[in-house]
Amino acid sequence: MQGDIKIENFSVTRGKFRLKNINLKIKSGEIFAVLGRTGAGKTVLLESIIGMYAGKTGQILINGKMVEGIAIVDRKIGFVYQDYQLFPHMKVYDNITYGLKMHKKSKKEQSEQAENLMQLLGISYIKDQYPCTLSGGECQRVALARTLALNPSILLLDEPFSALDPATKQKMYQEILNIHEKFHCTIVFVTHDFKEAQLLSNRVGILLNGELKTIVNSNELLTSSYEQDVEEFLGRK
Numbered sequence: 001m002q003g004d005i006k007i008e009n010f011s012v013t014r015g016k017f018r019l020k021n022i023n024l025k026i027k028s029g030e031i032f033a034v035l036g037r038t039g040a041g042k043t044v045l046l047e048s049i050i051g052m053y054a055g056k057t058g059q060i061l062i063n064g065k066m067v068e069g070i071a072i073v074d075r076k077i078g079f080v081y082q083d084y085q086l087f088p089h090m091k092v093y094d095n096i097t098y099g100l101k102m103h104k105k106s107k108k109e110q111s112e113q114a115e116n117l118m119q120l121l122g123i124s125y126i127k128d129q130y131p132c133t134l135s136g137g138e139c140q141r142v143a144l145a146r147t148l149a150l151n152p153s154i155l156l157l158d159e160p161f162s163a164l165d166p167a168t169k170q171k172m173y174q175e176i177l178n179i180h181e182k183f184h185c186t187i188v189f190v191t192h193d194f195k196e197a198q199l200l201s202n203r204v205g206i207l208l209n210g211e212l213k214t215i216v217n218s219n220e221l222l223t224s225s226y227e228q229d230v231e232e233f234l235g236r237k
């Protein structure tokens, strides 16, 4: 199944930090939220899914195959970083078509794909601007368009809404849901916001100090009972 993620007993060490024995299955087409404090390992978890690190233990399977055994161009995993990481020396249009160029798509294909995505995300008016001239919300849309250009079957979004004002956030929630409906991709997103996790996801994982403490259906997030540390994280004890 396209977009399936299976993490089996996966551990990885980054400096003094350890992501510990993660077990998680995310079904194709699911929207999964990762909640956790700063430094809990949320970004390391997403980077592990994309295949950036060899695990100390365990494995990560994408559609049943070990991620490191799949050629990068065939992984079909899109990653939108916390700080968007747009190419500063390229205009918006060139940021969006960069990956298509790397995949040797024709100029016509590049332009059609970019125009469609810019229209979908409402950013056609900034196509000739450089990233340094954009607002946070615009940067985020460009980063999303750049990632979606390659038709990922898995979309990893690292704190996609945290830098946005409340009104823009609301708009982006809807846009993410529209993208999910249109592209049928699996979405894993990181957030600090319980309400956001509940509103957008099917299930939520709570990551504390490198451990995935619990996985719960998002509509049960605030009614379930948990171990002490999760209760504290949720601000209940």
Ligand SMILES: Nc1ncnc2c1ncn2[C@@H]1O[C@H](COP(=O)(O)OP(=O)(O)OP(=O)(O)O)[C@@H](O)[C@H]1O
Pocket: 014, 015, 016, 017, 036, 037, 038, 039, 040, 041, 042, 043, 044, 045, 082
């Ligand atoms: N390359 C690295 N070298 C050393 N330590 C690292 C490296 N990458 C991550 N870490 C450490 O791993 C821990 C988890 O980092 P991570 O970026 O995953 O946290 P996070 O949950 O995404 O936090 P935030 O909400 O602030 O983004 C941190 O203590 C960080 O300093």
Ligand SMILES: [Mg+2]
Pocket: 042, 043, 044, 082, 158
């Ligand atoms: Mg992070």
